[in-house]
Amino acid sequence: MPLRPGRCYRKLERPYTRTKYIHGAPYAQIPKFEMGATKPKERERFTHVVALFPLASGQIRVNSLEAARQMAYKYLSATLTDQNFYLKLNKYPHHVIRENKMLAMAGADRLQEGMRQSFGVPTGRAVQIKRGDVLFYVEVEEKNVNHAKIALKRAMSKLAITCRMVTAKKGEPLLILGREESLA
Template identity: 35%
Template sequence: MVRKPAKMYRAVAKKAYTRREYMGGVPGSKVVQFNMGNPKQQFPVEITILADEACQIQNKALEAARMSVNRKLLKDVGRMNYHFRLRTYPHHVLRENKQATGAGADRVSEGMRMAFGKAVGTAARVTRRQKIFSIYTTEQYLEKSKEALKAAGYKLPTPTRIVVTVNNLEN
């Protein structure tokens, strides 16, 4: 897999690359689910985690944060008392031009300064103030949901902010 540190893929540097048909062997996304809990019910409270800076979030980080939040919500709130959504999708293909290491490597990897590289993973490109995760629940479980999103924020490569919105469902 990737040998370079993840911080190299955090910055939004070049144009997004999503054309998988031109690249052989793009690794699949590690994100398993995008809707968890009870998606059929309407809940009055929405708790959302926003990115404070534009960045790229690797699919591994999204999946780790998703698993963390879902596990906490299942334990503390119960499956029928929330709807948890992952709001971004890792479209952008990450590429790496593998470099030779060891004795004589400086002669081997001399050319091809801006080489295309092989696909090593995918990432979601996130803009400033974009929603990453949302939890829909009742006011009774507001604090537990905020704690779960706070824990997920530590797994993401950008500073995050939690926003609470209360909707009136009585129409």
């Protein structure tokens, strides 16, 4: 059965996260959350931070998160090499998505139950993110800030929610939607 479009799961619902009680909950399917120069000693020379945050609250499925991560990482590693940046995915997909599967064929009305027992089965995972929370951030040297912006712009194209970028010097708070926020 094909995957439903991301717009079906974009709205923020109450969290459904207790995998202890959810049998058959799929894994997160994101192999890495930190890429590039991950050791603290290697990251000392990075002077700037470029962060990506959504303009609206919502859910982002793990498929689009992984696609965005891969787009940003491939661009950064090709242009800067792995030792010249630090990319981090700041959120974890805890929310389990359920789907009440419907049959779409001749005679389906005799086979399926409709909305009777319509709770659904676990089909995927998603990140529940609030407006202004940092989703991705990249630490780079000052000369590579434009490359970091291009990488996050490419990642934005894979996400179902409208996002913005903000740049700041490392150690200074980020100004996101009129409020100051620090990454540490």
